[in-house]
Amino acid sequence: MISLSSYLFISFTLFIAGIAVMIARKNIIAMMLGIELILNSAALNFAAYTRFINNNLEGHLMSLFIIVIAAAEAAVGLAIVIRFFQIKETIHIDDAAQLQS
Amino acid sequence: MFENILFFLSAALCIIGAAGVVFSKNLMHACVLLLASLFGIAGLYAVIGADFLAAAQLVIYAGGVVILMLFAVMLTGGSSDNSNKFGIEKIPAMxxxxxxxxxxxxxxxxxxxxxxxxxxxxxxxTKGELPAFSSTVEKIGTLLVTDHVLAFEISSILLLGALVGAAVIARPRKG
Amino acid sequence: MSPSINDYLNQFEAHRKAIGFISEVLGFDASGLVTFLVFAVASFLVVNVMALVGGLGTYAERKISADIQLRQGPNRVGPYGLLQFLADGVKMLMKEDIFPAQADRTLFNLAPLLALIGVFATLAVLPFSSGFTLTNLNIGVFYLIGVSSLVGVAVFLGGYSANSKWSMLGGMRGASQIISYEVPVTITILSIVLISGGMSFGSFVETQGGFPHQWYILHNPFTFIAFFVFFIGMLAETNRAPFDLPEAESELVSGYHTEYTGMRFGLFALAEYIEVFVLCGVAAAAFLGGYKVPFDLGNGVVFVEKLGLPAIIGKNIGQLLQMGSFLTKTLFLYYVVIWVRWTFPRIRVDQVMTICWKYLTPIALFNLVGITLWVFAFDGQSIWEVLSHLGGGAHGGGH
Missing domain, CATH: 1.20.5 (Single alpha-helices involved in coiled-coils or other helix-helix interfaces)
Known part of the structure; x- marks a missing residue:
């Protein structure tokens, strides 16, 4: 039961859920939840491959770096969201269109 | 046997959490469901013997990222009227x-x-025989400071940059 | 996987015989079943005893505060008022269960449970004695930090979901305080990991000795500072005074559990007292020698060889001694925590953050570097070994 296919399926489900969240939501924080899901599905894939294919821990390191990047991304992203809210008083993604006239 | 049970529970938690994040109508509930999903992933890591990874997942996501998300929800949700001066709702629906x-x-x-x-x-x-469980902490430590030392150092600089950047971006400005 | 209570039992002839007997009766290999039962019974025991400790914690808090303030404290229910916590529990169960009208019901229900789950999950790795640890996980302390951060989420959700201003402020304060103080606490524990060379509580304790000079608190000057950093951080992480800003009675009514009534409030209180016990246990295991007993009485070899007792009795006496040692240290720290609460005034919110980010974190980082250099320079020896080498020449290092 614990096989590569099941892990890939779970990771696939997470990825799809993340994509759906990112496209369907108009709330920046909710979209960041989707990003977390996608990053986690990638990390899970790395760990599963390294366990079931070559078993040499490189995938664990990749997953660790992904977790690090996710943490950094969350910190900076949420800081930007809070700053954006202070300036524009909104967290609607359509309102973040300064470059578009 | 027990590994199978743990696998099923973790997978169910993970997938139900992810589905909840997609279909939840409430941002706060979505955050909590994301936490459940991430715990499920930690359980999945534990099943395939990635013990250090599982603990890192718990520490960083449960202790850090999800609380940050909740904070951001709170800090951006405290407004009385629902639309801003551009006519767009401040707290958009899910x-x-x-x-x-x-x-x-x-x-x-x-x-x-x-x-x-x-x-x-x-x-x-083709499904091969799984190797027996052995602790990964020492091996990961050794790999981090030998083969992957450059990535390790760069990620530490990245984290420092993210820390300083987040503090600079989010600080309240006068005037 | 990792050494646990089951491995400890497996070394006895009687236990193996019992497994063989059960296998014969049932007609299949019963070792898995027995393992499961052993874990189930041990977990049941630990959780219930810990709930009792949490209950007695409230009693101890009242009694000690009464002592400090020259009062009587609870003295009516049971001998010396010992059963006061049961009376309180019954009172909480009987109370009306109130939901605030605007509350987020799901999260309102979930928050106390999350706090309790986070605390009870940490009990799995707490080293009561060398045999009676539920599991000596090889990432024990890392797991403990991760799981106990659920309490922060619970505090935050409890504050948010009640939809009251007091609760909200308390929850925000609690969450920011908990995630801030995780930084110095984790760095301090990391420095102990450096010395002991392992992340499991087993390796923490086994590399220390029974006597105070073999403990990590007196290992070198940096660990001496590290202990106090850890202790202060621990007070803040468990929301104890002088860091009890999340539930500051005089400012926020009762903080994040203002709107909680009945047993939900009871679960929050229970989680807090058990978390104090767990973190005191971590401090005892990491700095004060944990379950180690002087003269190696803990492994029970002396009782078997000198007194001629059978192995199973000798070993178990050793385990009891170890458990006594661990509990003595932990309960002493528990006493200190309560003592601190009733002697220091509460500090301000900005002072909480100042202490964390301007003092404790730099000190913890300095300690980490210092301990790294110490381990590198003196090859992991403690200051006493280094001194005895200096004083006694080549034949030093008696310990």
Whole structure:
């Protein structure tokens, strides 16, 4: 039961859920939840491959770096969201269109 | 046996959490469900013997990222009227029928592509014997400071930059 | 996987015989079943005893505060008022269960449970004695930090979901305080990991000795500072005074559990007292020698060889001694925590953050570097070994 296919399926489900969240939501924080899901599905894939294919821990390191990047991304992203809210008083993604006239 | 039970529980938690994040109407509930999903992933890591990874997942996500998310929800939610001066609602809903239809179509397309890509691999994969569990902490430590030392250092600089950057961006400005 | 209570039992002839007997009766290999039962019974025991400790914690808090303030404290229910916590529990169960009208019901229900789950999950790795640890996980302390951060989420959700201003402020304060103080606490524990060379509580304790000079608190000057950093951080992480800003009675009514009534409030209180016990246990295991007993009485070899007792009795006496040692140290720290609460005034919110980010974190980082250099320079020896080498020449290092 614990096989590569099941892990890939779970990771696939997470990825799809993340994509759906990112496209369907108009709330920046909710979209960041989707990003977390996608990053986690990638990390899970790395760990599963390294366990079931070559078993040499490189995938664990990749997953660790992904977790690090996710943490950094969350910190900076949420800081930007809070700053954006202070300036524009909104967290609607359509309102973040300064470059578009 | 016990590993199978743990696997089922973790997988169920993970998938139910992810589905909850997609379909929840409440941002706070979505955050908590994301936490459940991430705990499920930690359990999945534990099943395949990635013990250090599982603990790191718990520490960083439960202790850090999810609380940050909750904080951001609180700090951006404290307004009295619902639309701003541009006429756009301040706290947008979690999605409308239109966005969900678009997301559904994109998900269908992407999932067909991904499944097509994976099918090849699924067929060629033969299940071998799993090696016995052994602690990964020392090995990961050794790998981090030998083979992957550059990535390790760069990620530490990245984290420092993210810390300083977040503090600078989010600080309240006078005037 | 990792050494646990089951491995400890497996070394006895009687236990193996019992497994063989059960296998014969049932007609299949019963070792898995027995393992499961052993874990189930041990977990049941630990959780219930810990709930009792949490209950007695409230009693101890009242009694000690009464002592400090020259009062009587609870003295009516049971001998010396010992059963006061049961009376309180019954009172809480009987109370009306109130939901605030605007509350987020799901999260309102979930928050106390999350706090309790986070605390009870940490009990799995707490080293009561060398045999009676539920599991000596090889990432024990890392797991403990991760799981106990659920309490922060619970505090935050409890504050948010009640939809009251007091609760909200308390929850925000609690969450920011908990995630801030996780930084110095984790760095301090990391420095102990450096010395002991392992992340499990087993390796923490086994590399220390029974006597105070073999403990990590007196290992070198940096660990001496590290202990106090850890202790202060621990007070803040468990929301104890002088860091009890999340539930500051005089400012915020009762903080994040203002709107909680009945047993939900009871679960929050229970979680807090058990978390104090757990973190005191971590401090005892990491700095004060944990379950180690002087003269190696803990492994029970002396009782078997000198007194001629059978192995199973000798070993178990050793385990009891170890458990006594661990509990003595932990309960002493528990006493200190309560003592601190009733002697220091509460500090301000900005002072909490100042202490964390301007003092404790730099000190913890300095300690980490210092301990790294110490371990590198003196090859992991403690200051006493280094001194005895200096004083006694080549034949030093008696310990």
């Amino acid at each position: 999605g409308s029928t239109k966005t969900y239809v678009i997301a559904g179509f994109s998900v269908l397309v992407i999932s067909f592509t991904v499944l097509k890509l994976m099918a090849n691999f699924m067929k060629s994969y």
